[in-house]
Amino acid sequence: MMERKQTRPVRVGNLVIGGGAPIVVQSMTNTDTRAVAATLGQIEALAAAGCELIRVAVPDQEAAAKLKEIVRYSKLPVVADIHFDYRLALAAIDAGVAKIRLNPGNIGGADRVRTVVRAAKANGVALRIGANAGSLHRDYLTRYKGDVIQAMLASVEDQLALVTADGFDQIVVSLKSSDVVETIEVNKAFAKRWDFPLHLGITEAGIRWRGTIKSAVGLGILLQQGIGDTIRVSLTGDPRHEVTAAYEILKALHLREHGPVVVACPTCGRCQIGLEELVEGVEELVQDLPYPLHLAVMGCVVNGPGEAARADLGIAGGKEAGLIFRNGEILRKEKQPRLLPAFAEELARLIREKYGVNLKFNQADFRLEELEEEEGGKS
Incomplete structure (x- = not known):
């Protein structure tokens, strides 16, 4: 620094x-x-x-x-x-x-x-x-x-x-x-x-x-x-x-940490998935999160779990589908319509394990929100 x-x-x-x-x-x-x-x-x-x-x-x-x-x-x-x-x-x-x-x-x-x-x-x-x-x-x-x-x-x-x-x-x-x-x-x-x-x-x-x-x-x-x-x-x-x-x-510049860093590869002829839509969806999902996570959205397996292995969580695109990976390890494969919801589920799990905060995915607003307190504790 x-x-x-x-x-x-x-x-x-x-x-x-x-x-x-x-x-x-x-x-x-x-x-x-x-x-x-x-x-x-x-x-x-x-x-x-x-x-x-x-x-x-x-x-x-x-x-x-x-x-x-x-x-x-x-x-x-x-x-x-x-x-x-x-x-x-x-x-x-x-x-x-x-x-x-x-x-x-x-x-x-x-x-x-x-x-x-x-x-x-x-x-x-x-x-x-x-x-x-x-x-x-x-x-x-x-x-x-x-x-x-x-x-x-x-x-x-x-x-x-x-x-x-x-x-x-x-x-x-x-x-x-x-x-x-x-x-x-x-x-x-x-x-x-x-x-x-x-x-x-x-x-x-x-x-x-x-x-x-x-x-x-x-x-x-x-x-x-x-x-x-x-x-x-x-x-x-x-x-x-x-x-x-x-x-x-x-x-x-590594001067402050505030919220996630989202990295995404440029599109090229190898990409067979709607990458721009995916990136925008991830950005919308995490825009209010305070946690300093490293997230990646990659258009193909060339730039997938290998090049983005340092990412806490990422997506690697394929043919109308993609892989969700965490620290370079593949977690699941999903068709494109399920990629963002699946990514949100894995992100909520990651935040719960890393920060002890329980979040839920609100698909209507495409946001992660903290679970409200209920009579018996957190739902």
């Missing part, structure tokens, strides 16, 4: 960002914060997906007034996203948020920034500050003759000078661009100069598949170099996909 850059710890609610703590996975709601029930419902769904820190937009005082209820019932520490009005930041701190995302450059001057910082310090609230390549003040670009990297660094260092003037140090820094290479270079440069923990992300990454690819490249390169303490994969659409993608990046 790569050696991570040592950064100072920043406490955010019950989490620690930096200081060698596990890399925190975060996301942001896309509900109207003023709609409390909808926002809390999305937070609950994100928490179930593995999200650890949630940011909500606070565009006005009406939204700020709803924060206290959201903070009270949220399953996750809440970050308030503040722009333009420092009074919104003060209201968010009063509501009990764990962290403020603040842009000191658009909050109305140094005095107002200091007011927010003092309130944050008095209430144990962390701050996230930073720079976005797409919204840099023109003065910085002019000063550095269009060099975006140097302009972003200068912007953040000026912010740090202002925010730390009174001894405040519970700060997470973010340097983001929609350009992957810019994001990599500016974060590497910052990490050489400072020990504040870094929030990594590719901003405005795009729709699910394109944004995931860009984020995996940019975040993966930085994380492999030991840079980064919390990540958000910014995707257009359902934010649960952000969490799934974040964990896949971390699992690929």
